[in-house]
Amino acid sequence: MRYVPHTAQANITAERWNRDGALIQSQSSYHTRECVNWLKRFGKTNLDQTGSISFFQRTAFSPVVCHVAGFCPSAMKISWRRDGKDMKENVRIGAALPDGEGTYLRDVSFNITELDSNSFTCVVGNTSRDLDKHQLKVEKSECNQLTPSYISIYCIYTQLQMYAKSFGAPLKGFV
Structure with missing residues (x-):
């Protein structure tokens, strides 16, 4: 040496x-x-840390995401299986991002329909976790829940303005 x-x-x-x-x-x-x-x-x-595996879906129509955190090395294979066979099509693999603790996190997603009766598994290295569609939590966006209220208020406001303009003067307190 x-x-x-x-x-x-x-x-x-x-x-x-x-x-x-x-x-x-x-x-x-x-x-x-x-x-x-x-x-x-x-x-x-x-x-060869596989980390934690969790599932989520933003809306009923958005892709199902397998979120893997705390795995190492960054090149570890993460994939979806349908009925035991690797899925190649319509699978989106996100970049391996460092989490600041010497390990990585990555999202792997695909679209699923309610009528799909296949079994799905997220595979991380030599570890896997089955997706239970009944326990899959769909995140509820507060923005989507409030949108109908805002639309209703805007429609009422617009109709009041049109009604007031038909008499030639705007309503007090609404301008």
Whole structure:
């Protein structure tokens, strides 16, 4: 083993370390034995984290989303299966985004109909979770619930303005 400087400023330090035989022997032993043993012992369990799997659907007509958080590595395969077979069509795979804790999160979605009687499974690495359509929670948007109220108020306001204009003067307090 030998230290190789990457910049001219590091030449002096690299030469000094390369002359120290005990340091070279110690570092070489650490990297070839101890470090390898630690990686064999803990690397696989720490590097192949599948994280948590959850499902949601924004509206009854929007795609079903398999949300996976806390997985590692970022290239871990995440997919949907229909009746045990990998789905290739109409599946949207989102980007693997870092979550700030050394792991990643990703959404994988597809469109489902109420009449679809197939069974669906979200697969993350070697782990999977079945989608229970009866327990699937459709998020309710408050915006959509308030829209009819706003439309009704706007229609009443507009009709009052038209009624007032037919008499030649706007209603007081509505302008």
